[in-house]
Amino acid sequence: MLRIYSKNLLISMMCQKRLPHQTFKRYNNSNSSxxxxxxxxxxxxxxxSKTIEESSTLYKDKFRMETSDKHAQPDHGVNTMFVDCGNTKIELLDPITDCKSPIENFLDKNPTGGIHHLCFEVDNLDAACLDLRQRGLRLLSDRPKIGAHGKPVIFCHPKDCSGVLIELEQA
Structure with a gap:
């Protein structure tokens, strides 16, 4: 059930058109500070995936999408390659062999790979961290690290996010 919900969530977020019956409420994000x-x-x-080279062939050769070069992210224990999707990107990940990689556990549970996380850009990462902690949401590190785009990022605990690993990135 969670996988179906997650895929439907991704599809609806990637679609630019809203169905007539969809209504959205805007919330005030001010925190106590x-x-x-x-x-x-x-x-x-x-x-x-186990190897970026293997997974990137789907996007490059089958779907004929543009990809970036492969880049090592030693602070995160992964290699990354981005696939341009027009209105967003796909980030392909594989573990760096000489590092303890956080995605090794994910790949042990999901040997063929799969969706690892969603990344949202936020306008004020420090305020987001403070506010989310005040609301009881656990973050996976004490402070943001520099991510694959050269910007500060932090991950939210999936147990507090309906089983989805969420990355927040400073815009």
Whole structure:
């Protein structure tokens, strides 16, 4: 059930058209300290695999999409490659062999790989971290690290996010 919900969520977020019956409520994101933040857009959907070279052939050769070069992210224990989707990106991930990679556990549970996380851009990452902690949401590190785009990022605990690993990135 969770996988079906997650895929439907991804599809609806990637679609630019809203169905006539959809209504959305805007919430005030001010926290008790007075600072505010908001999610600006879906930056990327990350897909983990044993090797980027293998998984990238689907996007390059079959779907004829443009990809970036492969880049090592030693602070995160992964290699990354981005696939341009027009209105967002797909981030392909594989573990760096000489590092303890957080996606190794994911690949042990999902040997063929799969959707690893969603990344949202936020307008004020520090305010988001403070506000989310005040609301009881666990973050996976004490402070943001520099991510694959050269910007600060932090991950939210999937147990607090309906089983989905969420990455927040400073816009």
């Amino acid at each position: 007075g600072s505010s933040w908001k999610i600006l857009r879906l930056n990327h959907i990350a897909i983990a």
